[in-house]
Amino acid sequence: xxxxxxxxxxPHREPGEEPGAGGNELLDVLVDESLQWTERHLDSFRxxxxxxxxxxxNLTLKPLGELAELTGMIASCHPLPALRARAERLFxxxxxxxxxxxxxxxxxxxxxxxxxxxxxxxxFARAGLRNAAAEKLIRTTTALRGWQVAQDDHTRTLSMLNAxxxxxxxxxxxxxxVLAHTGLGRLSEPWFLDCRTxxxxxxxxxxxxxxxxxxxxxxxxxxxxLRLWLPAWVAGxxxxxxxxxxxxxxxxxxxxxxxxxxxxAWRRLADARTPDGALTERGAPPVPGTGTAEVFRACYxxxxxxxxxxxxARTTPAPAPTPAPTPDSEATG
Amino acid sequence: xTEQAQGAAALSAxxxxxxxxxxxxxxxxxxxxxxxxxxxxxxxxAPAAVRVLGADALAPYALDGHPGADGAGSAxxxxxREALTAFPPSGDTAxxxxxxxxxxxxxxxxxxxxxxxxWPAPPEPGDDWLASDPWPRLSHRASQLAALALPGLAxxxxxxxxxxxxxxxxxxxxxxRRRDWLQSAGLGRWLARLPRTPASLGLDNGLRFVRQMSxxxxxxxxxxxxxxxxxxxR
Numbered sequence: 001x002x003x004x005x006x007x008x009x010x011p012h013r014e015p016g017e018e019p020g021a022g023g024n025e026l027l028d029v030l031v032d033e034s035l036q037w038t039e040r041h042l043d044s045f046r047x048x049x050x051x052x053x054x055x056x057x058n059l060t061l062k063p064l065g066e067l068a069e070l071t072g073m074i075a076s077c078h079p080l081p082a083l084r085a086r087a088e089r090l091f092x093x094x095x096x097x098x099x100x101x102x103x104x105x106x107x108x109x110x111x112x113x114x115x116x117x118x119x120x121x122x123x124f125a126r127a128g129l130r131n132a133a134a135e136k137l138i139r140t141t142t143a144l145r146g147w148q149v150a151q152d153d154h155t156r157t158l159s160m161l162n163a164x165x166x167x168x169x170x171x172x173x174x175x176x177x178v179l180a181h182t183g184l185g186r187l188s189e190p191w192f193l194d195c196r197t198x199x200x201x202x203x204x205x206x207x208x209x210x211x212x213x214x215x216x217x218x219x220x221x222x223x224x225x226l227r228l229w230l231p232a233w234v235a236g237x238x239x240x241x242x243x244x245x246x247x248x249x250x251x252x253x254x255x256x257x258x259x260x261x262x263x264x265a266w267r268r269l270a271d272a273r274t275p276d277g278a279l280t281e282r283g284a285p286p287v288p289g290t291g292t293a294e295v296f297r298a299c300y301x302x303x304x305x306x307x308x309x310x311x312x313a314r315t316t317p318a319p320a321p322t323p324a325p326t327p328d329s330e331a332t333g
Numbered sequence: 334x335t336e337q338a339q340g341a342a343a344l345s346a347x348x349x350x351x352x353x354x355x356x357x358x359x360x361x362x363x364x365x366x367x368x369x370x371x372x373x374x375x376x377x378x379a380p381a382a383v384r385v386l387g388a389d390a391l392a393p394y395a396l397d398g399h400p401g402a403d404g405a406g407s408a409x410x411x412x413x414r415e416a417l418t419a420f421p422p423s424g425d426t427a428x429x430x431x432x433x434x435x436x437x438x439x440x441x442x443x444x445x446x447x448x449x450x451x452w453p454a455p456p457e458p459g460d461d462w463l464a465s466d467p468w469p470r471l472s473h474r475a476s477q478l479a480a481l482a483l484p485g486l487a488x489x490x491x492x493x494x495x496x497x498x499x500x501x502x503x504x505x506x507x508x509x510r511r512r513d514w515l516q517s518a519g520l521g522r523w524l525a526r527l528p529r530t531p532a533s534l535g536l537d538n539g540l541r542f543v544r545q546m547s548x549x550x551x552x553x554x555x556x557x558x559x560x561x562x563x564x565x566x567r
Contacts, residue, residue: 189535191509
């Protein structure tokens with residue numbers, strides 16, 4: 001096993017696009033407190049003994065995979081060393097939970113058609129963490145003709161293609177051709193988005209940009225589409241108190257050159273948290289006295305997304321030389 | 334239901350009926366249009382309905398090739414004048430109401446040219462909000478002024494709104510997602526008129542969608558106006 005971490009990129013913004021000192025301060029507090037909350041709830045991410053057999057992967061491997069993906073990104077991209085170190089410890093924990101990849105090989109043997117073990121292995125491979133047995137097995141299954149038909153959702157197929165690229169496998173389909181069938185590729189009518197298709201769109205962006213690491217991969221037409229319509233989506237889902245989706249949309253906004261920083265939305269997310277720093281997916285935070293498991297299920301994803309989005313917003317790309325955003329387009333009225 | 338609520342419901346019904354007539358006339362169906370036929374002159378609610386409909390009370394006269402008000406012209410002019418007299422803007426009237434009053438006077442001068450005398454001189458409406466309102470509030474106000482989106486009318490307002498095209502388009506997205514069909518249709522009508530509406534909005538499909546999601550005749554009126562006057566959403 002080897003670890004290859006790239007140096008964290010320097011923040012890159014043009015004057016006028018800065019969240020400002022107060023904005024950066026808020027973003028850093030959000031990352032820090034989200035990661036601290038996650039540390040205090042690490043036991044809830046622990047895989048049960050039956051993780052590779054009878055356990056529901058949506059309650060075991062999905063949270064662990066999200067923890068790995070998002071802390072891996074923060075650990076390699078956040079400009080502050082202390083926050084990178086905090087994220088790195090969480091990321092290392094996820095690798096330990098997979099028994100340095102041995103568990104992934106077991107998962108593939110148990111369910112060779114399933115995509116999630118490959119996606120999860122891709123997260124570790126991206127960071128230079130390899131497991132020879134898992135990788136050999138994955139090379140075999142993903143080369144099958146049957147693998148090419150097993151993935152039916154276009155956004156999910158992008159995820160798989162990204163995982164294949166991270167592992168160094170031959171892609172089972174052409175990325176651009178698959179992207180063309182997604183909400184982002186088709187530039188869906190912005191007023192027709194619902195919650196489900198909005199999550200599809202945010203993940204299209206995450207897969208295209210390798211979770212915000214390669215933001216220049218967004219096509220200019222896609223970037224312009226997002227710049228135009230993100231303020232309307234953020235405002236709408238803030239009104240519905242869909243904090244989790246707003247967090248993902250703010251992460252997407254941070255991937256778009258020239259998308260304005262939206263201080264109102266960030267403040268709303270900050271204020272929606274519990275006193276100990278957890279963000280619930282939707283609506284009011286869990287009332288005091290709610291059981292640990294219930295709080296974890298309600299909050300772990302949004303809390304991680306908040307840390308991820310705030311890390312991306314700390315390092316937004318320079319605005320494209322296209323029409324400048326109007327001064328008040330960030331307001332939510 | 335309180336007396337006030339009953340009054341409001343009755344006025345809404347009168348406005349809805351008139352909006353249906355106007356939409357029908359704009360789509361080239363129905364009898365030749367006259368405001369004095371769409372609304373009964375003796376109806377006590379007629380002046381309030383004309384004031385709420387604003388310039389749209391005369392919209393069918395703005396169609397290409399329309400002969401204009403026929404023998405009904407003087408009756409229509411009398412109805413408009415009565416509405417303007419009964420509901421003048423006062424010092425504390427909301428900016429939108431002043432704009433709407435202004436638009437009705439402007440439409441009367443342009444579309445009832447045989448009756449040019451003694452239209453009231455409207456006050457200059459406030460326009461700070463066109464630059465300063467955040468986009469959701471701007472969108473709400475602009476949609477309330479959608480009757481002014483008529484050919485040749487409210488050119489200054491149109492110019493000012495052109496500067497905020499992206500914001501109005503965002504307002505359309507938000508309004509459709511909130512299923513606020515009246516606001517959606519009003520904004521869609523403006524966006525049909527503005528020259529730089531972003532292609533990725535999908536305005537033509539959006540207008541058709543809104544029209545079919547709502548059974549409000551005022552929505553039908555805005556969409557029909559967008560189709561007939563500005564060629565969008567057909």
